[in-house]
Amino acid sequence: MTVADALMLALGVIAVGSGALVVTSTHLVRAGLYLVVSLGAIAGLYLVLGAELVAWVQVLVYVGAVVVLLLFAVMLTRAPIGPSPDLDRPAGPAALIGAGVGLGLSVLLMDAFRWTRYELPPPGTGRRVGEQIFGAWVLPFEVLSILLLAALVGAIVLSRPDIGARGGPDPAAVAPPPSPIDESPEVVARLERIAARQAAAQARVRAQHAAEVAAANQAAAAENGAAQNVATVVEAQPDQRRDPSEMTRDELLRQQAHDVVFRAREAGPTLGGEDPPPPDTGPRKVENTVGEPIPDEEQPALPPPPRELPKGDDA
Amino acid sequence: MHAVIPYVIAALLFALGVYGVLRRRNAILVLMAVELMLNAVNLILVAADASIKSTLTGVQPEAWAYPAAEPKAGAIFALFIIVIAAAEVGVGLAIVLQYYRLRRAVVLDDVALHEHEHEDEERVTG
Numbered sequence A: 001m002t003v004a005d006a007l008m009l010a011l012g013v014i015a016v017g018s019g020a021l022v023v024t025s026t027h028l029v030r031a032g033l034y035l036v037v038s039l040g041a042i043a044g045l046y047l048v049l050g051a052e053l054v055a056w057v058q059v060l061v062y063v064g065a066v067v068v069l070l071l072f073a074v075m076l077t078r079a080p081i082g083p084s085p086d087l088d089r090p091a092g093p094a095a096l097i098g099a100g101v102g103l104g105l106s107v108l109l110m111d112a113f114r115w116t117r118y119e120l121p122p123p124g125t126g127r128r129v130g131e132q133i134f135g136a137w138v139l140p141f142e143v144l145s146i147l148l149l150a151a152l153v154g155a156i157v158l159s160r161p162d163i164g165a166r167g168g169p170d171p172a173a174v175a176p177p178p179s180p181i182d183e184s185p186e187v188v189a190r191l192e193r194i195a196a197r198q199a200a201a202q203a204r205v206r207a208q209h210a211a212e213v214a215a216a217n218q219a220a221a222a223e224n225g226a227a228q229n230v231a232t233v234v235e236a237q238p239d240q241r242r243d244p245s246e247m248t249r250d251e252l253l254r255q256q257a258h259d260v261v262f263r264a265r266e267a268g269p270t271l272g273g274e275d276p277p278p279p280d281t282g283p284r285k286v287e288n289t290v291g292e293p294i295p296d297e298e299q300p301a302l303p304p305p306p307r308e309l310p311k312g313d314d315a
Numbered sequence B: 001m002h003a004v005i006p007y008v009i010a011a012l013l014f015a016l017g018v019y020g021v022l023r024r025r026n027a028i029l030v031l032m033a034v035e036l037m038l039n040a041v042n043l044i045l046v047a048a049d050a051s052i053k054s055t056l057t058g059v060q061p062e063a064w065a066y067p068a069a070e071p072k073a074g075a076i077f078a079l080f081i082i083v084i085a086a087a088e089v090g091v092g093l094a095i096v097l098q099y100y101r102l103r104r105a106v107v108l109d110d111v112a113l114h115e116h117e118h119e120d121e122e123r124v125t126g
Helices: A003-024 A028-048 A052-076 A091-113 A126-133 A138-159 A185-224 A228-236 A249-263 A294-301 B004-023 B027-058 B073-103
Strands: none
Touching: A003 A028, A003 B004, A003 B027, A028 A052, A028 B004, A028 B027, A052 A126, A052 B027, A052 B073, A091 B004, A126 B073, A138 B073, A185 A249, B004 B027, B027 B073
16 A cells, blocks of 8 residues: 555545535536536546646646536526426436446456556656657547537537528428417417416406405495495406306317407406506516417417407416 | 556446436536546546556567557547547537527426427426
């Protein structure tokens, strides 16, 4: 057990320990930082093994570039800063295969190199490595530089779809969208979604307006002592629809479309006799931020409701 | 020096990389685990470069095992693998970011390998 052995053991413990933290940590950013520690310890192992050039290239390329690139990707995919609970699959098969690979390789290599001793190589091998690279290995070196160029161009083309799409029309992109007249399941599902959304918005507006009218009437009733107004107004508000759970799907769809088209006017300003304030439906929820905008495609399927709500259409 | 130490360290790192690739659902973490595996292989190459020569001293100098034919070949291989890993991580992250831009997700289980679907899923999962 020499000093080099002890050093190598310590660096190996650091490398394997932080490597284990890389694959088990629930923080994305911490996993990247543990990767820095692990790669740095491996660079130390290269130094002890006498490959100085590889060690410094490891520090430059891996710690300096690759990990920074990974952290950039973590940032650009908007990973949460806290722990992410759904980062892992169930551990069983992965642990089984990992432990099998580790045990098998360790036993194999221990069996092969158990009694091997070797001397520390002489330091200062950068010159010899350079001579070898540009002598015996010059053809792989050039091929590798072409590979790097191809990877560079490929990464740029991949991350810029306007360049990548110019080569040829994507068959998925030029395929005509399904006709909205067809009652395909997607169209029906979308119609149902839109109808449900609008019905929910109308119910919200109606309930809010009813509450306001009831409050106003209560105030008036407190002055006048005519409290029976409240009951009539509040009674008039609830939906006369049947319970949606006992309708069939077609009936429900028809009912919702009917709601969208005809019942919208009832929610309008005639209800209370006075102009209701614009309903506050909260911030608009953006449903689909990527891809083709769905509402444009669905517009012909549903007749636009005639001035249904003052500002509260949520479609 | 005991040659078995770097080899066993490399084997354990490779096993950790395999475990991470199989376990993680996030594409970026899978790339990190792939980096661990590549480093394990690099460590084996460098350790072999330093230790195989003395192992082969007693062997007849055949053509396939001549120790001094290509000195530092392991280190040069390790350098080449580092370059290939850098290229791999660049293209891989470009793919991951493009997929994130299209689908707002980096979860590997949700990647649809078959046809392009019209329904977009709004899943933003770290």
